[in-house]
Amino acid sequence: MGMEAESQMREVKYAADISSIREAQARIKPFIHQTPVLSSESLNALAGRQLFFKCECFQKGGAFKFRGACNAVFSLDDDQAVKGVVTHSSLWDYHLILSSNFSGNHAAALSLAAKLRGIPAYIVIPKNAPKCKVENVIRYGGQVIWSEPTMQSRESTAAKVLQETGAVLLHPYNDRRIISGQGTISLELLEQQVPQLDTIIVPISGGGLISGVALAAKSINPAIRVLAAEPEGANDAAQSKAAGRIITLPETNTVADGLRAFLGDLTWPVVRDLVDGIITVEDKEIIHAMKLCYEILKP
Template structure:
């Protein structure tokens, strides 16, 4: 599958009946604070609560009927798991989901609610991959990798396509990065639509494998991490890293304190619920890791699946 604008537009047409075209919000208060114009693409309003629905639906509905009948499988900390469970349900096929044992309870409940068949594993990349490989072997299901999958990347690209259709004069896109599916789709589509635009990846300092990989010129695997941004607790994928090195202009890392502050600021100012991973791009603005003064900036709020009983600002010291 060529990862070009024609493919991305075809993906958008394929998934359109099954997703929301999400809102773009702005705030005069936040603009004044940073000196730029910020446009928040609210994928927290997306079906299943995150941008992952775009890639999952595109991947599931790209399968031929014979392949689809055997079902799909994946490993995920939550948002892709829920999105794939939902997409499989829409097509009437089983979804086998491997989740690490430290996954958010809210995200586990979401997978169960969409009918995903759950298996838990140790919270390491190796355990996730090994458990999922065993299930694929036993069931004959098709692996829909959370990010190392071209149909998934194509689906994820549609968020920035919508953003640039709504705000074509953007100078800068800030995108969170974990495995890199959203970053790959975002950078390819954004540069195809607006070649002069700057695309920056943003990630937690405690899960800074992409930044370290950029510096090293090769993937530096992420060790065990407890970053609050649970959706970003994974090493960037090999194909995603190759795309990022070519099309992404840099990587900004942010502290845990900034993620919490950014999350709370968005809750209080925009009056919306976002999860910690979604707060990472705005955390880069708060910590002045990326210059935004005088610029029009798109920030992708990746999701809103958060455990309301475990909000970070309610934690005891």
């Protein structure tokens, strides 16, 4: 897919590109951690190939989300920024309302990025959100605005905050600035001189991470394969790829609660054109792989 991907990137205008990703890298460099790349001879032997793990679990905020949030916040001009930023959970987990889940990595990341810039972050959170997620938002300086655990309540509460404050609404993945920020992972990984890197495997949910990674990696080396990994219980991306259009699911069921969002209109074209394949795995495989990494991988 190397030459084909290179040709597509020239012909199709995606939400982000290598220029916006390089700009994001320069913008957020003073604020982010350069996360380590770990490897293990034991895991290499199990897989029958060399594996390298880009450990964004050591990023500020505990996840890659801080890259995109930081880029989005620091991209705002002063007149916009002073009014603050806002997000709410139904932007990314509206389909989880019945199971009352709240995935708060973007909320925490946005809170921290706003704190670093010295502006307010208004985070609309349902009253039944897990305590640990709410505590993360508060610890990073976000202002919690409570809503009822329904999409209607979350959206109306966020709309009220926007009207009262004039803050900027930031989507967790369907945003050029977010995608560009996540793409800095590829630039950093390739700068860390991982030998003979031929494939990058990225978890997929809303598609912000894999879109940025694919756009950056294939711009630098079109021969690099980019594969997505997705839980079988939330396999909308795999279904979308097969159908050639965005597929949403009536419900999702997976231990990977951060991988339950659906593709957006900005991320879908990148996934459609530049992601070479999607691997679906059972929850028991996810748990086993996590256990292996926790036990074997060491900084």
